Amino acid sequence: MSADRAEAPQVPEKPSLEGLETKWDAAWTASGVYTFDRSATRDQVFSIDTPPPTVSGNLHMGSVFGYVQTDAVARYQRMAGRDVFYPMGWDDNGLPTERRAQNYFGVHCDPTLPYDPDFTPPGTEGKTPDGKKIKRTEPCSRRNFVELCIELITADEVVFEETWRRIGLSVDWSLLYQTISDDARATSQRAFLGNLSRGEAYQAEAPTLWDVTFATAVAQAELEDRDRPGAYHRLAFHRTDASGAPSGDDVFIETTRPELLAACVALVAHPEDERYAPLFGSTVTTPVFGVAVPVVAHELAEPDKGSGIAMVCTFGDTTDVTWWRELELPTRAIIGRNGRLRTETPGWITAAGPDAVAAYETLAGKTVFSAKEQMVELLGARGELVGEPKPISHPVKFYEKGDKPLEIVTSRQWYFRNGGRDPELREVFARRGTELAWVPEHMRHRYQHWVDGLNGDWLVSRQRFFGVPIPVWYGVDDDGEPDHDTVITPDESALPVDPSSDTPPGFEASQRGVPGGFIGEADVLDTWATSSLTPQIACGWGRDDDLFSRTFPMDLRPQGPEIIRTWLFDTVVRAHFAHGTLPWKRATINGWILDPDRKKMSKSMGNVVTPIALLENYGTDAVRYWSTSARPGTDTAFDEGQIKIGRRLAIKLLNASRFALNSGATDVDPALITEPLDRALLTRLDDVVAMATRAFDAFDYARALEVTEAFFWDFCNDYLELVKGRAYGNRDDAVAGDATTSPATASARATLAVALDAVLRLFAPFLPFVTEEVWSWWRPGSVHAATWPSGESTSWPTAGDDTVLTVAATVLGEIRHAKSDAKVSMKTAVATVKVTDSPERCAALEAARNDVIDAGVVTELVIDSAEHRADSPTAIEVTLDPVT
């Protein structure tokens, strides 16, 4: 036994996959294999910016899919010698948590209420203490509400971490962060203050997309269109003569929103529309209210839509905003933030006379829906509604989390510049998109397309509660009114701050809200304004500059395609402003999982497939196998069959390893690997390592898995069978035993050890549990800390002739074929096998003669090149023993 030889392998009698996850997760935590070594320099580090998942308590199949793919890359990088910085975070700030807190505790936030230290929510889990469903939520102060949110997520996050650990991510859990934590809030506010001081953040009074239900402004990135039923109402506007008196002629427009008639500020038609050209510059009066509005021209008006002329209201849709801005129309807002028509009669209606006022009063305070019905009645009564409304289905803008159409209201909000209103800046961000490496390459189009389509700056203020407060105060003027032009900022050292309770520098708490004092900004930042800073939060920007310098800009940003326009783009914007760089070198975009439930809706008789159930039924490695079989960026149908294959592969790995180790696989001088068949195997292995390495370097984990799996398959089916007898020492002249092992047997055993060792490492990124288990039978330390088998670590002889294995496997295959055809057992003896082939291939076969004879149970093997004709294929004749 040589000095460097490991202890005798400890191979279990019945190897099994059960319980490996718990066992090794605990072991990895204890040994710290995934702990980031912060003495590493930037060039040695591979840092990964995982988008922190929303804490929901549930793990989604899609998350498992994408995160496991990234983990395989992380594990490869670690084995390839990089110091992997792989933090995880929880995105717990924002609306989803607010909603869950509302449902869970049965409360809602009323920011006008004072803090109640003794506040007790009506219940938990949506139920009262006596188990009844909570029907009405109870109001509480903002601070009480935030406390409840934090209580909820703290409990959830413990469970969530356990769940995530189950999928075997090699993250350094000591780096775990939360987007609502003090550090994250401080980072977010620090970045905001930087944006403010450089003029990248600004506040403006402007038309804003507004969600009535949540009572908050929303950003362009959070919109989605949904098809909703509507109806065209044909309305008669009245033309006037030069003196402004009615001329008796009418102009007809079609609108789906007659309730906004009181907010009408103009009619607009295309400049080249001959039907309406004579009207441009003239004035018409609205039906019902008789308010005079101009007829104007704009190329956005579409002649073939409706009657070709549209009414512009402030504001019915985003086109109205465009027209209002570009045509410098007046603002006549009638819809309030509660989604109802203003209760006080607007001045322009009053000016139109008592009839108009009377009409408006029947609408005042009504919801959009009721106002529409009332308006139709008013129009009908006056004969100004032509015909019946024509039902249509049309796209309507919604907040992606909302269930009522968005309204547009004018309000003061905070914005970040993002190029939406500045072609030069837009070009800067477009260029950033081209600098970023994309996997797959075509995903860059989505980024480009989004940047090209931006039509406004990024609205970041939200009228919500559970978020990062906008860290500013405003001066209060002599009349006690906030002066929004006087912005007071905190000292950086004071971050994070809450302006609603903290006092700005230079003021006393008693000056809050009094003339000459200050008032805190009540709004919070959009959740994206914080999650767009995950590289800064994770890498310790402004908090741990040493760590930051070793990890930022990060190497990799893995994520789904649906958040390119939001999360990815926003993160690029923030890093560009704060650091003048990209936040990462490369983005890998995973594909979608096609939901089987959706597909098989008709068959949905129960079984909801959850990742947890799959992980329990098949084991984590099996689920990881399926996830990493999918090509980067490629959509994949959920396939339980693939998961079963993964499980089989893992079991196969256990059994094949057990066999190899029990056959005497042993570490000896690789120079003892002398048999041509063994050298052929290792030559092939060398190619596989090269292919897998190349694939991983291109972030194509799936290809790396594919070539490794194919090799392992051949290794088991062909090589193991061929070498079995020789490894056992069946043909040894000497008595079995180390000291007297023949060179042929020693060669086989050394080859088994080398091959198994390499195969375990090659599979380690994909099947971390089973490879670690087998590794522990005979190797010290963790396979995940082992060196990737390439380059300098390739210490086996590779000058072999691959043909030896190929020909031997082909002949063995023919022998099996013959036995299969004869319907006899594989251990049946074969009388003769005659192989006719080229001299080269015959020589190769000759080199493996004894192994083929052993594996095929062959009595006589005839190898002949004399009758071989050039270009004709290998000819193999198998004659079974007549006795059988």
Added chain:
RNA sequence: GGGCGCGUAGCUCAGUUGGCUAGAGCGCUGCCCUUACAAGGCAGAUGUCGGGGGUUCGAGUCCCUCCGCGCCCACCA
């Protein structure tokens, strides 16, 4: 309406810069309890590469066009 992607065996998918009779796994069929593995092994059958044109000595691969599917974006009159 614009953009991106996809359409290869019954199913899920590979097919790298155009190159030897188009591949894998599942499923299917048959056989084998072989002492690593019967929740296994071995073997077998299966394709107008969505349709139609074109370039080429040669096209699943490149070009054009049509059909179908998915996703994203788009101004809700």
